[in-house]
Amino acid sequence: MKNIGFVGLGVMGYPMAINIIKKTGKNVIGFDLVEEKRANFKEKGGISVENPEEVYRNCDVIFLCLPTNELVKSTIESVINTSSNGTIIIDMSSTNPTIIKELYLKAKNKGMHLLDSPVSGGEALAITGELAIMVGGDREIFEKVKELLMSIGKSVTYVGPSGSGDIAKLANNIIVAGYLGAFSEGFAFAVKAGMDPELLYKAIKDGAAGCVMLDQKMPKIYNRDFTPGARIAVHQKDLKNAAELAQKLNVELPITDMVLGYMKDLEADGKADEDQGALIKVYEKKMKVLVKKHN
Numbered sequence: 001m002k003n004i005g006f007v008g009l010g011v012m013g014y015p016m017a018i019n020i021i022k023k024t025g026k027n028v029i030g031f032d033l034v035e036e037k038r039a040n041f042k043e044k045g046g047i048s049v050e051n052p053e054e055v056y057r058n059c060d061v062i063f064l065c066l067p068t069n070e071l072v073k074s075t076i077e078s079v080i081n082t083s084s085n086g087t088i089i090i091d092m093s094s095t096n097p098t099i100i101k102e103l104y105l106k107a108k109n110k111g112m113h114l115l116d117s118p119v120s121g122g123e124a125l126a127i128t129g130e131l132a133i134m135v136g137g138d139r140e141i142f143e144k145v146k147e148l149l150m151s152i153g154k155s156v157t158y159v160g161p162s163g164s165g166d167i168a169k170l171a172n173n174i175i176v177a178g179y180l181g182a183f184s185e186g187f188a189f190a191v192k193a194g195m196d197p198e199l200l201y202k203a204i205k206d207g208a209a210g211c212v213m214l215d216q217k218m219p220k221i222y223n224r225d226f227t228p229g230a231r232i233a234v235h236q237k238d239l240k241n242a243a244e245l246a247q248k249l250n251v252e253l254p255i256t257d258m259v260l261g262y263m264k265d266l267e268a269d270g271k272a273d274e275d276q277g278a279l280i281k282v283y284e285k286k287m288k289v290l291v292k293k294h295n
Helices: 013-024 035-043 052-058 069-082 097-109 122-128 139-150 164-192 197-204 212-222 232-249 254-268 276-287
Strands: 004-007 028-031 061-064 088-091 113-116 131-136 153-160
Touching: 004 013, 004 052, 013 028, 013 035, 013 061, 013 122, 013 139, 028 035, 028 052, 052 069, 061 069, 069 088, 069 097, 088 139, 097 113, 097 164, 097 232, 113 139, 113 164, 122 131, 131 139, 131 164, 139 153, 153 164, 164 197, 164 212, 164 232, 164 254, 164 276, 197 212, 212 276, 232 254, 232 276, 254 276
Parallel strands: 004 028, 004 061, 061 088, 088 113, 131 153
Antiparallel strands: 113 131
């Protein structure tokens, strides 16, 4: 591999790019629209550029981690129009499977390769390089870049042809939405009944109700820290993608629809850029409680 590129040095993309540098020793050329992020990337050993076309022209493996379907689509189309034959594009974003399949064909027609490789685990596991990565696309291309992906994730799984990675991610986020709703409801209920949420968390975290999401989110919630590790807006986008695909499949997603409604309420209240754990604010409002640890 000549050079590795990384476009999108945000909450998730930045630590992933840094882990590639640290664990592989390879040159990584990075771009983000925000100058401060480019500067931070350079300080950590990355090669920062001010124009994404420099990444597209000089790298034969290009990672993307971008927040919207529209931005993924326009960026991959720019890569296809600028980069060279044989380039491997790895989309780490959560992208609509229909869009990614269309882009996969466009890339293939230009002699390039596209893998949809969304991740799960949030900022904490992005920093430690222990993300779960689900990969769709051509298996032989996956095998070529598996070692690179292992520098980012603890669990790297090939799940099928183009679009399969993003479908797996939608299923993942449907389940995560259910967890968020369930423990938000449970904790708001317990606080309404007079419990300290910190003590409740300690009591149940190692039992049947325990899960990674509970461990990541609940301490932040009862400490009233909604700094985004994964934003409501991004999760909302994924659930909208799931709802759109469900409509095409003619199936119902009742839990997803409920959580989407709550996320819409949070968006209306100006909280879409807060952490996913802010979903609890809907339940707090309904039950007239504040899920905060006792002094």
